[in-house]
Amino acid sequence: MSSPLPGTSGPTCAARRVTRPIDVGGVTIGGDAPVRVQSMTCTRTGDAEATLGQIRELVTAGAEIVRVTVNDAAAAEALPRIVAESNTPLVADIHYDHKMALAALEAGVAKLRINPGNIGSADKVREVATAAADHGVPIRIGVNHGSLHKRYADLAALDPAGALVQSALDEIETLAAVGFHDVAVSLKSSRPGEVIDACRRFSGISDVPQHLGVTESGTLQAGTAISVAAMSVLLGEGIGDTVRISLAADPVEEVRAAYYMLSSLGLRQGYARVVACPTCGRVEVDVMALAARVEELARDLPADKTISVMGCIVNGPGEAKGADLGIAAGKSKVAIYRNGELHRNIAKEDLERVLLEEVERLK
Numbered sequence: 001m002s003s004p005l006p007g008t009s010g011p012t013c014a015a016r017r018v019t020r021p022i023d024v025g026g027v028t029i030g031g032d033a034p035v036r037v038q039s040m041t042c043t044r045t046g047d048a049e050a051t052l053g054q055i056r057e058l059v060t061a062g063a064e065i066v067r068v069t070v071n072d073a074a075a076a077e078a079l080p081r082i083v084a085e086s087n088t089p090l091v092a093d094i095h096y097d098h099k100m101a102l103a104a105l106e107a108g109v110a111k112l113r114i115n116p117g118n119i120g121s122a123d124k125v126r127e128v129a130t131a132a133a134d135h136g137v138p139i140r141i142g143v144n145h146g147s148l149h150k151r152y153a154d155l156a157a158l159d160p161a162g163a164l165v166q167s168a169l170d171e172i173e174t175l176a177a178v179g180f181h182d183v184a185v186s187l188k189s190s191r192p193g194e195v196i197d198a199c200r201r202f203s204g205i206s207d208v209p210q211h212l213g214v215t216e217s218g219t220l221q222a223g224t225a226i227s228v229a230a231m232s233v234l235l236g237e238g239i240g241d242t243v244r245i246s247l248a249a250d251p252v253e254e255v256r257a258a259y260y261m262l263s264s265l266g267l268r269q270g271y272a273r274v275v276a277c278p279t280c281g282r283v284e285v286d287v288m289a290l291a292a293r294v295e296e297l298a299r300d301l302p303a304d305k306t307i308s309v310m311g312c313i314v315n316g317p318g319e320a321k322g323a324d325l326g327i328a329a330g331k332s333k334v335a336i337y338r339n340g341e342l343h344r345n346i347a348k349e350d351l352e353r354v355l356l357e358e359v360e361r362l363k
């Protein structure tokens with residue numbers, strides 16, 4: 001996946017801000033690398049089988065880096081096998097217990113994510129940084145509004161975004177003091193405006209690569225809209241080196257939503273495009289069901305393909321002519337277009353079967 005969504009014309013984003021690249025198990029974040037797509041497993045990490053299964057699903061959907069929580073002894077114990085059998089670089093998500101970070105490094109993870117609000121004393125952070133340096137593993141400083149250290153409480157009350165930025169800068173300094181510079185940051189909040197403000201301000205003062213996300217953004221529909229609203233502003237300004245759309249949903253949906261967002265902005269190639277009309281009182285066939293089915297199949301097609309599913313002849317022929325495959329439903333028949341040309345007219349009752357066969361032919 002490496003070029004924009006078909007139909008995206010011209011640049012939609014400012015030039016990417018130049019950041020200092022880091023290497024995450026062979027996947028570069030920052031520098032001139034494309035904006036990376038990440039997600040996180042929601043299985044118990046101690047259940048290696050389930051976690052590996054979900055990692056594979058995420059990678060199939062396009063995840064380039066996957067984060068797993070390392071929160072207890074069972075997770076730490078399962079991690080060496082998960083790392084060994086994973087088909088993508090893994091990030092260990094660490095809260096509270098710096099010993100979990102040390103165990104994750106021993107297990108061979110490609111990156112650590114530590115939360116400066118709860119990882120403990122600077123001594124513990126330095127111990128983790130020294131071990132990470134020994135393993136050649138970068139660290140993401142993952143600052144989160146909901147778990148900011150209490151020393152930033154006064155600042156957060158006055159300037160929430162400023163508190164996120166200050167927490168990240170202080171942690172970068174703690175790591176730099178022991179010679180550790182292999183870092184990325186994330187400045188997350190469940191409030192999109194705060195995320196935009198914090199990421200913009202950080203980008204103005206640091207070349208450390210940024211992982212973008214609106215934390216706890218919500219369920220599939222609302223969370224996607226809220227995340228995309230915030231991230232599109234930042235990506236449009238050239239800010240952001242990697243993204244996660246954090247949803248209370250199957251994490252595969254996070255990956256899909258990220259690619260739809262990035263390809264719409266011309267930043268990554270996504271999936272084949274399905275143009276579907278919203279339907280209205282003129283609709284002649286069940287566009288909603290057909291479009292949903294075609295969209296599923298389209299994720300396995302070459303990304304430069306376009307399929308249009310249109311409910312009547314008002315805009316149907318026009319859209320179909322601009323697509324690799326299109327339908328325009330009439331009163332009694334449905335016109336099937338291929339490569340912009342009318343291919344044939346079929347009976348409505350044959351539509352689902354014929355359309356799905358035609359989609360298969362695009363593979």
Ligand code: SF4
Pocket residue numbers: 277278279280281282283284310311312313314315316
């Ligand atoms: S293409 Fe036809 S059915 Fe679909 S929204 Fe437009 S007018 Fe309505």
